[in-house]
Amino acid sequence: MAESRDNVSRRHFLRDGLWGTCLAGLGGIAGFLLSKSHRQNTVWQIDPYVCVACGNCATYCVLEESAVKCVHAYAVCGYCRICFGFFGPEPFDITEGAENQLCPTGAIKRTFVEDPYYEYTIDESLCIGCGKCVKGCNTFGNGSLFLQVRHDRCLNCNECSIAAACPSGAYKRVPADRPYLLKRVDPVRNNTAGRAPLRSRRFSNGVDHT
Amino acid sequence: MIRFGHIIVGVAVLLSLCAVVPAVERFPPPEFESGYERPSPTTPHPRQDIYEYIDVVVLLTALCLSSYLVLRNRSRRAIFILMVFSLLYFGFWRKGCVCPIGAIQNVVLSVFDRDYAVPIVVAAFFLLPLVFTLFFGRIFCAAVCPLGAIQDLVLLRPVSVPNWLESGLRLFAYVYLGATVLFAATGSAFLICRYDPFVSFFHLSGNLNIVILGACFLVVGVFIGRPYCRFVCPYGVILRQLSRVSKWRVTIAPDECVQCRLCEDSCPFGAIREPTADWPASEYNKSKKRLAFVIFLLPVLIFIGGWIGSGLRTVTSRMHATVRLAERVYLEENGKVEGTTDASSAFRATGKEVKELYAEASNIRAEFGLGGWFFGGFVGLVIGLKLVGLSVWRQRTDYEADRASCLACGRCFEYCPKEQVRLKKAKEAIGESQ
Numbered sequence: 011m012a013e014s015r016d017n018v019s020r021r022h023f024l025r026d027g028l029w030g031t032c033l034a035g036l037g038g039i040a041g042f043l044l045s046k047s048h049r050q051n052t053v054w055q056i057d058p059y060v061c062v063a064c065g066n067c068a069t070y071c072v073l074e075e076s077a078v079k080c081v082h083a084y085a086v087c088g089y090c091r092i093c094f095g096f097f098g099p100e101p102f103d104i105t106e107g108a109e110n111q112l113c114p115t116g117a118i119k120r121t122f123v124e125d126p127y128y129e130y131t132i133d134e135s136l137c138i139g140c141g142k143c144v145k146g147c148n149t150f151g152n153g154s155l156f157l158q159v160r161h162d163r164c165l166n167c168n169e170c171s172i173a174a175a176c177p178s179g180a181y182k183r184v185p186a187d188r189p190y191l192l193k194r195v196d197p198v199r200n201n202t203a204g205r206a207p208l209r210s211r212r213f214s215n216g217v218d219h220t
Numbered sequence: 221m222i223r224f225g226h227i228i229v230g231v232a233v234l235l236s237l238c239a240v241v242p243a244v245e246r247f248p249p250p251e252f253e254s255g256y257e258r259p260s261p262t263t264p265h266p267r268q269d270i271y272e273y274i275d276v277v278v279l280l281t282a283l284c285l286s287s288y289l290v291l292r293n294r295s296r297r298a299i300f301i302l303m304v305f306s307l308l309y310f311g312f313w314r315k316g317c318v319c320p321i322g323a324i325q326n327v328v329l330s331v332f333d334r335d336y337a338v339p340i341v342v343a344a345f346f347l348l349p350l351v352f353t354l355f356f357g358r359i360f361c362a363a364v365c366p367l368g369a370i371q372d373l374v375l376l377r378p379v380s381v382p383n384w385l386e387s388g389l390r391l392f393a394y395v396y397l398g399a400t401v402l403f404a405a406t407g408s409a410f411l412i413c414r415y416d417p418f419v420s421f422f423h424l425s426g427n428l429n430i431v432i433l434g435a436c437f438l439v440v441g442v443f444i445g446r447p448y449c450r451f452v453c454p455y456g457v458i459l460r461q462l463s464r465v466s467k468w469r470v471t472i473a474p475d476e477c478v479q480c481r482l483c484e485d486s487c488p489f490g491a492i493r494e495p496t497a498d499w500p501a502s503e504y505n506k507s508k509k510r511l512a513f514v515i516f517l518l519p520v521l522i523f524i525g526g527w528i529g530s531g532l533r534t535v536t537s538r539m540h541a542t543v544r545l546a547e548r549v550y551l552e553e554n555g556k557v558e559g560t561t562d563a564s565s566a567f568r569a570t571g572k573e574v575k576e577l578y579a580e581a582s583n584i585r586a587e588f589g590l591g592g593w594f595f596g597g598f599v600g601l602v603i604g605l606k607l608v609g610l611s612v613w614r615q616r617t618d619y620e621a622d623r624a625s626c627l628a629c630g631r632c633f634e635y636c637p638k639e640q641v642r643l644k645k646a647k648e649a650i651g652e653s654q
Contacts (some may be wrong), residue, residue, distance in 0.1 A: 015233065029465040032354055039327070040347050046330055050338035053266050062569065064562040074425045080385045084258040088247025124254040131259070152247055162264035165315050167419075169410035171427070171573065178566035183336075190263045 043122050052183035054170045058156035058178035058193050063141030063148065067157055070175040071139075077164040078139035078157050078172065080117070080132050083193040086154035088129035095147035095155045096120055096130055112142050134160070154193065272341040275314060279348055279364065282306055286363040287356040289630070291468055294639065296630040301371060302363040311366030316422040320345045320360070321367065321455040322412050324397075325404035332405040349455075353462045357469050361449060361459065362628035367418050368589035371437065371446040372629065378488030379443050386490055387606065389451040394602040397454035400593045406587050408540040417448060445488035449627060460624040467646040470621045470628050472531040473638045477618035483635040484619065492632060497611045514604065521600035529596020530589050537581075546581030549574060 067078035092104060096118050101110035106120050117136035121129045139157060149156040173181035289298045323346035330338045349360035361368050400411045417434035420426025440447050449456050472483050483492060535545045548564050551557045553574060633639050
């Protein structure tokens with residue numbers, strides 16, 4: 011009987027010791043996380059200078075209608091009469107007719123500004139984020155059309171399904187108070203295109219703080 | 221001749237400039253005379269942070285409430301209501317993200333990636349259920365986890381799983397935890413999020429394969445209680461270990477067990493342990509030998525596991541996008557495949573050296589080699605400890621809920637006649653006062 015009581019107390023002692031160790035361990039983890047944690051949350055965003063407009067954004071998002079939409083940096087736009095983001099590869103005519111348009115949903119509006127300039131605006135309710143116009147504009151134009159995660163739609167999944175499918179590694183986590191990486195006119199920036207170490211510096215300058 | 225050479229050099233320089241200077245120079249943005257003003261792109265704001273703090277408060281409240289309901293109130297109905305609330309709030313309303321299960325990966329990544337900082341909300345989601353488990357057992361699983369809740373709802377025809385099968389399948393959860401840590405540490409993928417079977421139900425849309433996976437879990441879950449929680453959930457693995465030493469625990473009987481055996485078959489998760497007799501003298505020596513053998517086997521198992529895990533680095537490292545890309549580019553460079561993929565053409569567009577990519581990929585593969593030793597060693601250790609556990613004789617005098625396996629759902633309470641007495645007394649007392 012004495013032996014069994016001794017046994018029980020030893021077991022209790024071990025259990026209490028383990029319990030204390032676990033609690034201390036959790037405290038340690040908490041301390042580490044607090045020392046490293048960010049008050050700020052992070053959100054997903056596309057680096058427009060790395061994006062290749064492959065079209066995965068339209069299909070891989072967990073939302074039925076992707077959270078990624080095309081955004082137009084008007085300051086970069088050349089206001090071309092013949093826009094390769096707007097017209098298909100071989101348009102029948104240089105008019106706004108549906109048969110001439112590249113966009114599968116007709117989300118780009120083309121309005122006359124003054125000769126020979128035309129303004130192009132994106133109707134976000136129609137845009138599906140396929141990036142066809144982005145590809146056209148990047149290949150032949152100024153690259154003023156680009157894809158961005160729209161944060162009024164994005165669910166901010168812990169692992170973004172599009173990020174997992176992104177072929178160029180354009181998806182990254184950015185601080186929630188600066189959630190967009192917008193294209194801007196900045197000639198200095200252009201000479202460093204494609205070099206990874208400078209890219210981060212570029213964004214500390216190039217990000218629109220909105 | 222000199223002049224001609226100069227021209228050639230000049231043209232070459234100009235051409236190379238054209239190649240480097242990107243599109244912005246193609247059509248200079250015009251200056252308008254008609255007074256047209258350029259609009260600026262809209263930038264809708266992300267969800268307010270305040271909602272995330274509300275999530276933490278709701279989580280904390282739900283954990284407190286769940287502890288009270290399981291350990292003091294002992295009402296299955298109340299636990300069930302809280303569970304449905306958690307499913308609706310954390311699951312369907314907050315779309316199951318961020319959850320404590322997935323937060324494992326953020327925490328691991330923050331340990332291994334210097335630049336990655338865990339948002340404080342995610343840290344709270346990871347730690348709160350662990351701390352509560354250390355005090356009250358797995359009350360998070362009982363009524364707070366939306367993944368557990370959705371499976372608990374479909375559990376209509378529970379069948380019991382034989383013990384050997386249960387233990388065997390449970391090993392998968394440990395392997396999954398190890399793999400999750402390996403892939404999160406190397407920054408390859410968040411495995412838990414990628415293969416979360418129920419998140420597409422919460423989103424009401426998603427990848428077809430994952431929807432099918434989730435549907436399979438739910439169909440199996442009609443008969444086998446909470447298959448994800450028991451055999452897959454990596455967070456459950458951590459909670460199991462912590463609840464082994466928890467301060468308070470679920471008890472089937474409110475006070476003393478009368479060994480009536482009524483609760484024996486009440487647990488759909490196979491977590492009720494029967495009383496066992498004393499260690500039979502004939503078995504004693506045999507078991508002692510077996511235990512010694514298994515303990516000696518332990519380092520061997522760890523080594524074999526680590527060796528296999530490290531040997532698999534070629535396969536496991538393919539989870540990392542850079543390694544996949546390097547392998548593809550290698551095949552293309554050597555003319556072994558025709559054409560390019562999106563990733564390889566995106567890589568070529570950056571103008572980066574192929575050798576640089578190969579070096580990066582082989583570095584990552586080496587990381588996987590080292591990580592594989594830990595991963596495989598962990599799996600070996602788990603298998604070894606399981607064998608040790610099987611060779612140890614546990615003495616029990618009462619029917620008990622297994623500390624590790626009990627999900628604190630509260631189903632067994634009403635089976636206990638002592639509990640009936642307790643409830644009736646409570647009701648009588650209320651009746652008297654009225």
